[in-house]
Amino acid sequence: MTFQSINPFTQQLLETYPADSNETIERKLQQAERAFADWSALSIQERTGYLLRVGEQLTANKEQLGELITAEMGKTRKEAVSEIEKCAACCTFYAGHAEQFLADQTIESDALRSYVSYQPLGPVLAIMPWNFPFWQVFRFAIPGLIAGNVGLLKHAPNVFGSSLAIDDVFRKAGLPEGVFQSLLIDVAPVEGLLKDKRIKAVTLTGSGRAGASVAGIAGSQIKKSVLELGGSDALVVLADADLEKAAEIAVKSRMQNAGQSCIAAKRFIIDKQVKKQFTELVLQQIQQIRQGNPLDDATTMGPMARMDLADSVERQYHESVAKGAKPLTGGDQTSIQRSGCNVQPMLLDNVTPGMAAFDEETFGPLAVLVEAKDEADAIRLANQSDFGLGSAIWTQDLEKGARLASQIQAGSVFINGLMRSDARVPFGGIKQSGFGRELSEVGIREFVNVKTIWIEKPGT
The missing domain is CATH 3.40.309.10 (Aldehyde Dehydrogenase; Chain A, domain 2)
Structure with missing residues (x-):
């Protein structure tokens, strides 16, 4: 199977992309699992350093990346460059607030000490749309990665060029191999990924039909899902x-x-x-x-x-x-x-x-x-x-x-x-617009284990 990226203004073929084979998908899953062990062991400050460099890469290449967005899905160059700038600002925001958002929270109780700790889940599958091909990805990826998760991106096929460009941004920022990877796949392999034990959660931005399908499969596997669906x-x-x-x-x-x-x-x-x-x-x-x-x-x-x-x-x-x-x-x-x-x-x-x-x-x-x-x-x-x-x-x-x-x-x-x-305020909907939230303090805590730690008083 191959996928085509077509310029919507000229209708000219931009690029043809071969689909990832089953072997390639398996290799990327293995890389994600290995990467999570090391990435999650880093301190928040260390992970923040990497993501600040991601922001620097975005800023340095915003014109080139903006033109790629325009070519693939048609938004004006100004809108596209603004999208890249927004992604870079998201990196800066979380770099300045992630440590506070994920700090242990002391809980008053009758224990010697009791507190809540926010710990990452593991590899998270992100199913993203074409209309904001960078921003939709980064508003998940930045908080998710700073929290200690790793990401696997299934992007919309008509913007696979943007998907691979995002991979390149993370690579040039020095992130370890496997922390963020694109999967060039159609819809069919998604169910298998959601049922794979190595995938711990899923986030989707898309249609109500896609959201219902993904949430149903994730629910059958008792896996966390966040859905940002349509709006009127x-x-x-x-x-x-x-x-x-x-x-x-x-x-x-x-x-x-x-x-x-x-x-x-x-x-x-x-x-x-x-x-x-x-x-x-x-x-x-x-x-x-x-x-x-x-x-x-x-x-x-x-x-x-x-x-x-x-x-x-x-x-x-x-x-x-x-x-x-x-x-x-x-x-x-x-x-x-x-x-x-x-x-x-x-x-x-x-x-x-x-x-x-x-x-x-x-x-x-x-x-x-x-x-x-x-x-x-x-x-x-x-x-x-x-x-x-x-x-x-x-x-x-x-x-x-x-x-x-x-x-x-x-x-x-x-x-x-x-x-x-x-990035400063929660984003998401209710009813058929989905559930869960992205961005802000609320969004960074969607894909973490909210763990209670209780230390009993001596002699009790």
């Missing part, structure tokens, strides 16, 4: 919001990375009092988007990553229009403006529950407008979703914003700001 994030705009700023951030959130982000604002839920004005402002922002060659810095939105992904968002558009949604830009009732993977930004009005654009995750440059009667109705609509990843509320009454945020069913709520992942 609500951006709630109340009547007292700063509409110009809200419209600017809404469009940025929805259209960055050609709309291919799990935490993008996908459903704009607007108080009916300001819906007309907000809609006009959103249209103005969409008109400023410039499509073209993603390597050209004048381009602000590149192509979608694959033809099948563009087909999917086109289907969701047409199905929603057939049920009464109103096209405002990007197409009409019979077609959308598209050339291959290059899909023009789309905005649908009159979107209601029961339409694909409301109920499903729309993974592309499709924004939808949903009218709310009042604040209570806006929160009801925001929660009327199988997903619960991120969300946003726009209001100038911050106390009200905080109160309403507590009512939204999601892993995060951003008030008057761009929804995003940040």
Whole structure:
């Protein structure tokens, strides 16, 4: 079996990669097991030193790595370089906080001494997507490796070049052989890996179907899993919001990375009092988007990553229009403006529950407008979703914003700001958006043994 990496803007073949043989997979598993014994024995300070050098490698090669991302999945060069910079910042963050996050925690009890120790589990399998081919990997790998685990990466086949480039970054930073390795495999070998006793846990970012399958297999083996799945994030705009700023951030959130982000604002839920004005402002922002060659810095939105992904968002558009949604830009009732993977930004009005654009995750440059009667109705609509990843509320009454945020069913709520992942705060969702958390103190403790140590008092 071979895998192809195809430039989504030009449709030119970039590279062909042969799949890892069963023998290669076994060799990498053995290397991971051996590496864990030595890597976990190092102090946190020693492991931190290695990961700081990883950050230095990323910074030194950010332009080259950014262009690789752009070639493989189509995001603009600026977005790609920014992704590499974010990975480097993650290295710096954990280097400065890992020792504190993983320090023994004293527990008051009737023992002479009792405390909690955080110890690594072993080799962790990471199943990662193509839309942020470096960041998705690094937000697992950096905390996971500093905690003392080792990583095996099964990346999306269309970004195997990025996968191997990540291997090269770790290698040039001097990490011991086997601490981080890529597996060039399809879906079929994953079940065997999850059932292998040497794999101690799994993290997956991907679709709900993939998450259910992986979690089911991991559960049957009594293995820890963390799932970051899809989202249909609500951006709630109340009547007292700063509409110009809200419209600017809404469009940025929805259209960055050609709309291919799990935490993008996908459903704009607007108080009916300001819906007309907000809609006009959103249209103005969409008109400023410039499509073209993603390597050209004048381009602000590149192509979608694959033809099948563009087909999917086109289907969701047409199905929603057939049920009464109103096209405002990007197409009409019979077609959308598209050339291959290059899909023009789309905005649908009159979107209601029961339409694909409301109920499903729309993974592309499709924004939808949903009218709310009042604040209570806006929160009801925001929660009327199988997903619960991120969300946003726009209001100038911050106390009200905080109160309403507590009512939204999601892993995060951003008030008057761009929804995003940040190494300093936990990231993850509820409902069909998954379970477990990445990043922050919470994320670094996902793949550790939280071990209680109890020392009895003498003579008791």
